[in-house]
Amino acid sequence: MAKPMDQYKWHELTVGCVIEDVGNAMEYKTGDWRSSKPVWNGEKCTKCGLCWLFCPDAAIRQRDDGFYEADLDYCKGCGICATECKPGAISMVEEER
């Protein structure tokens, strides 16, 4: 979308609200209703990438040093990464906002 959602007038929408520029969900930060976030323990993490693989929202990225972190703009705090992490390096920490 070319501008924020709350600036669109009704007649500026496409017919049937078809999205022509696909992949634009990136433009919307969808992680703001998360109640807990994953936190990595660098001592235990083996950089295996299972968390990255299992994240259903592609909200985990690998850092330059090879460790992983969550993109908190999109992470919903589902905890799948923590459940799947074999060495138990991820714990879910309650968000305090």
Place this chain on the structure above:
Amino acid sequence: MSTRKGIEVSIAAADAAKLARVEVIAAYPITPQTHIVEHLAEIVANGELDAAYVNVESEHSAMSACVGASATGTRTFTSTSAQGMELMHEILFIASGMRLPIVMAAVNRALSSPLSIWGDHSDIMAARDTGWIMLFCENGQEVVDSIIMAFKIAEDRRVLLPLMVNLDGFSLSHVIEPIEFPAQEDVDRFLPPYKPLYTLHPDKPVTMGAYAMPELYTEAKYSQEMAIRNSKVVVKEVMDQFSKEFGRPYSIIETYNTEKADTVFMALGSINENIKTAIDMLKEQGKELGLVSLRLFRPFPAAELLEVLKGKKKVAVLERVMPGGAMNGPLFNEVASLAVANKLNIQFENFIFGLGGRDVEPEELMDVYEQVVSSVKVSHTDNKYYGVIGVRS
């Protein structure tokens, strides 16, 4: 050359869909719609129509398959009745919200319970605000012509909305009538192949039916609402063009004897032929009754109706559905809001008739006329605002 033949209206409806060269049909059989989809299945199986006939396990799936097919940019047709339409209900909103020009022959039938396979408008009135354009037919010729016009209206770039062609179960769907079928080449000229605005195609991916946050949902629905409101112009245009090319006149509201009469009946569907008979019989007694028949029900033709009702003294709205706890029947409520908005000085009356296939003879309609003309306000039993024609009490 057009051909004229005596034919069951359901079979004729299927033949009309064939003339419109539908490309995908997804339907589940239900009385009284069955003959339409059976005949279409036969036409496709015989290779007379190059279409995909999708056999589905329910009406919910039928309408879902239509949504998918129409999204790919194909001309899509279905048909259902009663409980089948209820099972489709959820997807009816999706079809209109996604602006998919699916055409449905809605063969109107009563809803269970008690179980009834016979005709009335319970099904369509429960679906009246789903965002579909709705036409009502009086006879078999109108059904055939309306199905052909339906695609041209629905697929117009200014419209892009699904459309239901309503025909009464049994009293219209199962009768044999002389019907004129336009020649294929004339229909092809009138109705060129569908050119979709968007298609689901891997070469140019788009997202359809996406999520709308609260910031956008109101604008999305308003844009859809404006589309259906503005579609009336296209309905008129298409009817005019059809009238010109095929020689059978159509308009969104049809009237009978309204010039002479200051009392008029208003109704939807095949009952209008009985009302015309009653009007002719009353005329022999020197009494004048008029008929206002809404061929277009959605979008509601308020301005045109207002024009027709100008100068009338009494209007009786007749409808084939129980109000279900509402103050009056749905068509009456619509007309009543028109009257309030325009401060019409007309006596309005509401009558319910023909539920679950109950016949209403012209003589009964003449009785209703007498009741309406003889009283300042018709009084109804059981403390309600509408009368129920023929109810034993």
